[in-house]
Amino acid sequence: MPVRYLLDTNVASYVIKGNLPRVRERLMRVPMAEVGVSVITEAELRFGVARKPGASRLAVAVEEFLLRVEILAWDSAAAKSYAALRSALELAGRPMGNFDMMIAAQALAAEAVLVTHDQVFRHVKHLTLEDWTKVR
Numbered sequence: 001m002p003v004r005y006l007l008d009t010n011v012a013s014y015v016i017k018g019n020l021p022r023v024r025e026r027l028m029r030v031p032m033a034e035v036g037v038s039v040i041t042e043a044e045l046r047f048g049v050a051r052k053p054g055a056s057r058l059a060v061a062v063e064e065f066l067l068r069v070e071i072l073a074w075d076s077a078a079a080k081s082y083a084a085l086r087s088a089l090e091l092a093g094r095p096m097g098n099f100d101m102m103i104a105a106q107a108l109a110a111e112a113v114l115v116t117h118d119q120v121f122r123h124v125k126h127l128t129l130e131d132w133t134k135v136r
């Protein structure tokens with residue numbers, strides 16, 4: 001089953017840390033086979049753990065999370081989507097961080113809903129967004 005929901009790094013962190021219970025509650029209503037993260041998010045989560053070598057509980061929580069979600073590899077389709085997205089954003093004068101742009105491009109390429117609380121993604125045309133931090 002393809003990934004339907006791609007969690008951005010902040011939402012993945014909310015799930016791992018449990019600091020926004022409504023995000024976990026919403027996740028529980030979705031089949032885990034439909035949930036994924038970009039390999040970019042995996043890298044950012046692992047970097048967060050590497051910055052805190054004494055945080056063994058965090059390291060275990062990140063590993064357990066990564067075992068339960070599909071990790072989408074960066075591929076040619078994502079690269080093509082990134083090139084088009086970056087060009088469009090630059091022409092529109094709407095800067096975006098490179099990692100955010102890569103995650104958005106990967107969501108577009110995978111035709112997945114990007115789950116995020118970050119408003120910067122609203123500038124990406126044709127990107128379907130959901131904010132699980134808000135009460136529905």
